[in-house]
Amino acid sequence: MSQVISLYPAPAPAAEPPAVPPRAEHIRLQGVRKAYGTATGPVEALRGIDLSIGKGEIFGIIGRSGAGKSSLIRTLNRLEEVSAGQVLIDGQDIGALSTAQLVQLRRRIGMIFQHFNLLASQTVLENLALPLKAAGVGRAVIEQRARELLKLVGLEGKEHAYPSRLSGGQKQRVGIARALMLEPSLLLCDEATSALDPETTQSILALLKHINGALGLTIVLITHEMAVIRQVCDRVAVLEQGQVVEQGPVWQIFGQPASQTTRALLAPLATQVPPDIAQRLASDNGQRALIELTFDGQSAREPDLAAIAQHLGGPVSLLHGGIERIQGRAQGRLLLAASPAPGRLETFLRQQGLFSQARVAGHV
Numbered sequence: 548m549s550q551v552i553s554l555y556p557a558p559a560p561a562a563e564p565p566a567v568p569p570r571a572e573h574i575r576l577q578g579v580r581k582a583y584g585t586a587t588g589p590v591e592a593l594r595g596i597d598l599s600i601g602k603g604e605i606f607g608i609i610g611r612s613g614a615g616k617s618s619l620i621r622t623l624n625r626l627e628e629v630s631a632g633q634v635l636i637d638g639q640d641i642g643a644l645s646t647a648q649l650v651q652l653r654r655r656i657g658m659i660f661q662h663f664n665l666l667a668s669q670t671v672l673e674n675l676a677l678p679l680k681a682a683g684v685g686r687a688v689i690e691q692r693a694r695e696l697l698k699l700v701g702l703e704g705k706e707h708a709y710p711s712r713l714s715g716g717q718k719q720r721v722g723i724a725r726a727l728m729l730e731p732s733l734l735l736c737d738e739a740t741s742a743l744d745p746e747t748t749q750s751i752l753a754l755l756k757h758i759n760g761a762l763g764l765t766i767v768l769i770t771h772e773m774a775v776i777r778q779v780c781d782r783v784a785v786l787e788q789g790q791v792v793e794q795g796p797v798w799q800i801f802g803q804p805a806s807q808t809t810r811a812l813l814a815p816l817a818t819q820v821p822p823d824i825a826q827r828l829a830s831d832n833g834q835r836a837l838i839e840l841t842f843d844g845q846s847a848r849e850p851d852l853a854a855i856a857q858h859l860g861g862p863v864s865l866l867h868g869g870i871e872r873i874q875g876r877a878q879g880r881l882l883l884a885a886s887p888a889p890g891r892l893e894t895f896l897r898q899q900g901l902f903s904q905a906r907v908a909g910h911v
């Protein structure tokens with residue numbers, strides 16, 4: 548699978564975006580740069596980031612290791628100071644805040660971590676109480692709020708348990724409850740499900756989605772698990788070497804990734820041809836093209852396999868086919884092995900108007 552030839556000179560026009568009401572802006576980054584000073588000179592982690600995140604949105608950030616994701620999320624509560632540019636929250640430049648104002652800002656921003664960061668020597672209730680104690684809130688109020696939140700995250704009755712007695716998923720639920728104690732309007736999640744098994748990940752994602760809906764808070768989420776983004780995020784930004792290479796609604800970025808970086812990141816979601824089948828196809832018929840067709844469910848028609856085979860001539864093997872829903876939109880993918888005469892496939896696809904994208908994904 549070495550060669551990628553685009554059959555269309557330009558990508559097909561993107562489908563109409565869904566009719567979602569515009570959101571008020573919660574976070575804006577303008578020309579944000581971050582350089583770390585190191586013994587061997589400055590390391591540029593962020594190189595001019597412009598982003599806008601809406602109120603109540605679940606916004607995903609993806610990118611390879613070292614792309615700058617953690618640096619970016621940490622500029623949102625000034626755990627990292629920017630080297631240039633501005634971070635505005637509710638229109639306010641947070642770089643201009645006094646120390647007292649910064650404390651207030653951080654109370655409105657909760658954060659959860661990959662390794663939960665709970666205090667092992669304290670009970671669940673004591674862990675939850677910490678941020679409120681620091682804020683000078685009385686004990687009765689703290690306990691009431693903690694009990695409400697433990698109910699919300701599905702941990703009723705665990706007030707007096709120690710973290711060592713909890714599963715990974717339960718610990719992350721405590722982490723989420725703790726992050727919500729000060730009633731934040733923004734929740735930052737840096738690889739919050741990366742230490743969890745798939746089933747527990749599902750339950751934590753469902754919880755985050757529920758909290759997003761019930762409390763209306765904005766969630767900014769970093770993950771290397773593309774399935775997580777697909778499942779819960781409204782929009783996503785792709786980082787590469789400290790720059791945003793692509794951003795947009797998840798259905799659009801996942802359905803028609805424009806950048807090579809995004810394609811590479813999404814590769815684990817795509818079904819590959821098992822090597823033994825690829826080998827058999829190659830030995831059967833010599834060089835056959837591996838043709839990937841994606842369709843976005845906008846078309847009134849469905850792909851007609853018989854018509855495709857007739858047009859291409861010769862045997863056409865269906866290697867993979869499926870439709871899934873992303874944000875309620877159908878996204879389909881067909882992977883075929885065939886030997887089309889030059890130009891025939893393109894002509895056919897244009898006539899059909901079925902597919903959002905068609906490419907020769909390589910040869911088997």
Ligand SMILES: Nc1ncnc2c1ncn2[C@@H]1O[C@H](COP(=O)(O)OP(=O)(O)OP(=O)(O)O)[C@@H](O)[C@H]1O
Binds near residue numbers: 592
């Ligand atoms: N405190 C620091 N001092 C010096 N360099 C740093 C520091 N923190 C991060 N970096 C560098 O900045 C770049 C971006 O790092 P960052 O942690 O933001 O990446 P990331 O996308 O979160 O990666 P990962 O997926 O591995 O968590 C990397 O080159 C990293 O080595």
Ligand SMILES: [Mg+2]
Binds near residue numbers: 617
């Ligand atoms: Mg990171």
